[in-house]
Amino acid sequence: MPREAEPSLNEKQFVTQALQENLRLDGRQLDQYRPLELTFGDQYGVADVTLGKTRVLAKATAEVTVPYIDRPLDGIFTIATELSPMTSPAFEVNRPTETEVLLSRLLEKTVRRSGALDTESLCLVAGQKCWSVRVDVHVVSHDGGLTDAACVAVVAALRHFRKPDTSMEAGRLTVYTPAEREPVPLSWLHSPLCVTWSFFGEDGETAVLDATWLEEQVRVASCTVSLNKHGEICQIAKLGGMPVDAVVLLQCTSVALVKVKEFSDLLDRRLAEDLKKREKGGFMAELRAENDR
Amino acid sequence: MTATTAPKAALGVLPRSDGSAKYSHAGYTLTASVNGPIEAQRRDEHAYEAHVEVIVRPAAGVGGTRERHLESLLQSSLAQLILVKNFPRSLIQVVLQIEDSPENDYVNTKLVQASLNFAIMPALVQTAILALLSAGVPMRATATATAVAVVHQDGAKKMVVDPSPREVETASSVHVLAFTSHNGLLLAESEGDFTVGEWDDVYETAKEICCRSTPAKEGTAMVLDDEEPSATDMRQFLRSTMESKVAADLHWK
Amino acid sequence: MATGHPIVLPGETIDPSLIPSHPKNPLRLGPGLRHIPPTDIVPTVAGQLITNPAKNSMWIEYNSNRYIPTPSDLILTQILRSTTDAYLCLLSPHTAPATLPHLAFEGATKKTRPVLQPGQLVYARVALANKHMDAELECVSAATGKADGLGPVGNPAAGSGGCAFDVSLGFARRLLMARSRAEGGVGVLEMLAGEEGGGLAFETAVGRNGRVWVGSESARTVVLVGRALQETDRGGLGLEGQRRLVRRLVREMR
Numbered sequence: 076m077p078r079e080a081e082p083s084l085n086e087k088q089f090v091t092q093a094l095q096e097n098l099r100l101d102g103r104q105l106d107q108y109r110p111l112e113l114t115f116g117d118q119y120g121v122a123d124v125t126l127g128k129t130r131v132l133a134k135a136t137a138e139v140t141v142p143y144i145d146r147p148l149d150g151i152f153t154i155a156t157e158l159s160p161m162t163s164p165a166f167e168v169n170r171p172t173e174t175e176v177l178l179s180r181l182l183e184k185t186v187r188r189s190g191a192l193d194t195e196s197l198c199l200v201a202g203q204k205c206w207s208v209r210v211d212v213h214v215v216s217h218d219g220g221l222t223d224a225a226c227v228a229v230v231a232a233l234r235h236f237r238k239p240d241t242s243m244e245a246g247r248l249t250v251y252t253p254a255e256r257e258p259v260p261l262s263w264l265h266s267p268l269c270v271t272w273s274f275f276g277e278d279g280e281t282a283v284l285d286a287t288w289l290e291e292q293v294r295v296a297s298c299t300v301s302l303n304k305h306g307e308i309c310q311i312a313k314l315g316g317m318p319v320d321a322v323v324l325l326q327c328t329s330v331a332l333v334k335v336k337e338f339s340d341l342l343d344r345r346l347a348e349d350l351k352k353r354e355k356g357g358f359m360a361e362l363r364a365e366n367d368r
Numbered sequence: 369m370t371a372t373t374a375p376k377a378a379l380g381v382l383p384r385s386d387g388s389a390k391y392s393h394a395g396y397t398l399t400a401s402v403n404g405p406i407e408a409q410r411r412d413e414h415a416y417e418a419h420v421e422v423i424v425r426p427a428a429g430v431g432g433t434r435e436r437h438l439e440s441l442l443q444s445s446l447a448q449l450i451l452v453k454n455f456p457r458s459l460i461q462v463v464l465q466i467e468d469s470p471e472n473d474y475v476n477t478k479l480v481q482a483s484l485n486f487a488i489m490p491a492l493v494q495t496a497i498l499a500l501l502s503a504g505v506p507m508r509a510t511a512t513a514t515a516v517a518v519v520h521q522d523g524a525k526k527m528v529v530d531p532s533p534r535e536v537e538t539a540s541s542v543h544v545l546a547f548t549s550h551n552g553l554l555l556a557e558s559e560g561d562f563t564v565g566e567w568d569d570v571y572e573t574a575k576e577i578c579c580r581s582t583p584a585k586e587g588t589a590m591v592l593d594d595e596e597p598s599a600t601d602m603r604q605f606l607r608s609t610m611e612s613k614v615a616a617d618l619h620w621k
Numbered sequence: 622m623a624t625g626h627p628i629v630l631p632g633e634t635i636d637p638s639l640i641p642s643h644p645k646n647p648l649r650l651g652p653g654l655r656h657i658p659p660t661d662i663v664p665t666v667a668g669q670l671i672t673n674p675a676k677n678s679m680w681i682e683y684n685s686n687r688y689i690p691t692p693s694d695l696i697l698t699q700i701l702r703s704t705t706d707a708y709l710c711l712l713s714p715h716t717a718p719a720t721l722p723h724l725a726f727e728g729a730t731k732k733t734r735p736v737l738q739p740g741q742l743v744y745a746r747v748a749l750a751n752k753h754m755d756a757e758l759e760c761v762s763a764a765t766g767k768a769d770g771l772g773p774v775g776n777p778a779a780g781s782g783g784c785a786f787d788v789s790l791g792f793a794r795r796l797l798m799a800r801s802r803a804e805g806g807v808g809v810l811e812m813l814a815g816e817e818g819g820g821l822a823f824e825t826a827v828g829r830n831g832r833v834w835v836g837s838e839s840a841r842t843v844v845l846v847g848r849a850l851q852e853t854d855r856g857g858l859g860l861e862g863q864r865r866l867v868r869r870l871v872r873e874m875r
Binding site: 132 | 382383384385395397399401403406423425427428429430459461463465467468471
């Protein structure tokens with residue numbers, strides 16, 4: 076597949092020059108995000124996040140399986156990230172690129188390793204049966220800021236998700252279908268979110284939030300901070316690139332907290348709105364089911 | 369359970385691809401992107417025509433043989449419609465992402481190995497066609513598709529258009545048919561037991577939905593709609609979607 | 622929409638009464654139409670059918686994103702690399718490169734040829750385009766031997782590279798119309814340079830492949846012009862909307 080073409084010399088030079096004058100091509104401030112939108116699907120566990128022209132879709136699913144032998148008391152939780160040719164024809168099916176690997180590592184570290192989902196609650200019968208929760212991340216359109224958008228989508232999908240209800244009676248495990256019993260939410264502990272800073276200029280002195288794809292191609296370094304709204308940092312990733320002043324990095328982290336609080340609020344608000352809508356819908360559905368019989 | 373909602377579509381939803389469409393009908397929601405003509409890989413390059421690549425991506429889990437089968441069906445149908453000879457040695461790439469599909473409330477599905485419901489086929493065809501039109505890829509004709517299930521209930525036989533997953537499960541056979549805008553049968557795929565007579569009935573039902581003569585001039589559309597308000601006229605839907613797209617594109621005229 | 626210009630879909634039958642029939646001139650088919658011998662004329666894309674009885678021509682008007690090279694189109698291209706006798710250039714992402722011979726510049730000979738860095742933007746004309754071959758470009762008029770404004774745009778090494786902006790193909794075509802304000806309904810560039818924009822000084826090179834280069838002394842002006850172009854295109858703004866946009870942007874970016 077043809078590789079993604081680099082931006083032209085003119086664009087590269089201009090983006091850097093303009094940023095030195097505090098100008099961005101889309102007229103944003105340096106620390107301004109593009110409008111972030113979050114919507115949920117008809118089903119549980121489908122979240123659709125748009126950040127400017129970037130769009131990420133996440134879908135959570137669950138099924139009953141056998142737990143890992145070395146962790147008999149834990150359920151299984153996986154995040155699957157794949158960039159399809161829909162994102163750009165430069166991505167091939169079943170051939171991971173660097174972007175894709177980095178994205179899935181960051182999501183893994185942010186959401187899974189930070190213990191956002193209580194995996195012990197996914198255990199059904201120790202060593203025999205557990206839930207396997209899986210989130211599929213689909214990058215539908217890529218215009219930079221992939222990590223930040225994908226992280227919101229994953230967290231939103233998991234918090235929106237409902238898994239089938241189960242019961243244990245005399246050593247017999249019963250998994251109820253949605254028609255028998257209303258599904259139950261996952262046991263969710265905290266919501267870590269990512270904020271990515273990009274650095275420009277010869278010494279990386281200009282720090283910019285939410286870089287577009289063009290800006291990402293021109294930047295000299297980047298740093299992703301993951302934290303929750305309580306200010307607990309889950310991970311910081313600065314993968315190579317130009318060295319950045321530690322003091323600048325500290326400032327970036329404190330700004331990141333402000334942004335994460337904003338995103339968390341948006342998430343809570345959207346989840347509450349959706350719940351309200353569903354309560355009405357659920358009631359209607361029940362009435363209809365009654366009529367069917 | 370019968371989700372016979374009217375189809376909905378939005379074009380140009382993905383700003384970074386050449387053409388795109390989001391389509392929802394009967395509980396299915398899909399997004400398609402079209403890129404092309406672009407440079408083909410050596411192994412796909414054809415000296416005289418464009419290679420049409422179709423990729424179907426399930427909402428959850430990894431694609432399996434089921435998706436590959438659907439891809440090959442779509443690929444051969446779309447390659448018939450696209451004027452592939454116009455772009456030798458190039459590639460026209462159609463990616464279909466499934467976002468939502470109706471769930472069967474009566475079973476717990478295993479999802480890690482995704483297996484697509486057969487009834488999603490018409491939505492796949494429809495979305496791909498809309499995305500191709502939005503990309504302005506030259507085509508011989510357009511196409512419309514529908515799914516029909518034959519359900520035996522209490523000894524009586526019934527045709528169900530756009531069946532729900534529950535109906536697919538209980539149906540004795542499911543058929544997917546696509547017709548070109550020249551009323552030619554483009555695709556016919558069936559599952560289950562059925563007789564020749566049943567298939568003929570299915571064919572007539574599908575043709576009625578897909579090929580209702582497009583009202584060519586002066587508002588005969590209204591008259592037709594009044595006569596049969598129940599069934600959706602796919603061709604009319606395609607046309608009105610494209611009309612609004614073109615009108616928006618050419619607002620400056 | 623006027624009834625004389627119906628919207629057509631691929632494969633639909635065109636009303637024979639709409640096909641212009643000039644007694645002498647041959648019928649000319651433009652983009653989006655194909656002729657199936659002996660007598661059928663069939664649209665291949667969805668768009669509006671336009672006919673011009675005076676020129677005995679017809680075509681489909683539509684908008685798209687993927688550029689297909691056509692001879693004598695002006696395009697904005699990017700140098701990928703140099704071979705022994707030509708530069709390989711990118712017309713649109715993920716497509717096969719077009720060639721720009723080293724000798725296709727004004728006054729270029731085997732000894733004195735322009736040296737262009739990979740990544741440099743060049744304003745060029747499509748000299749040759751054929752579906753079986755990669756397109757060939759030129760930066761000189763074959764008839765006069767003059768550049769006529771074609772050639773590399775901006776000088777990134779000197780810090781005055783300007784910037785390129787992506788627009789839809791339909792919008793690029795409207796910008797390139799001889800009377801773009803009257804026929805194409807775009808006056809945004811005139812407004813920026815005129816009264817509404819407070820007489821901004823900038824230069825542009827509009828490529829038919831949907832790329833517009835904007836150059837100016839001030840980076841602020843480049844960003845302003847670029848944003849005005851992209852927002853006019855995406856928002857589908859009319860002349861009045863463009864005027865309001867220009868006023869708003871000038872106020873915002875002061």
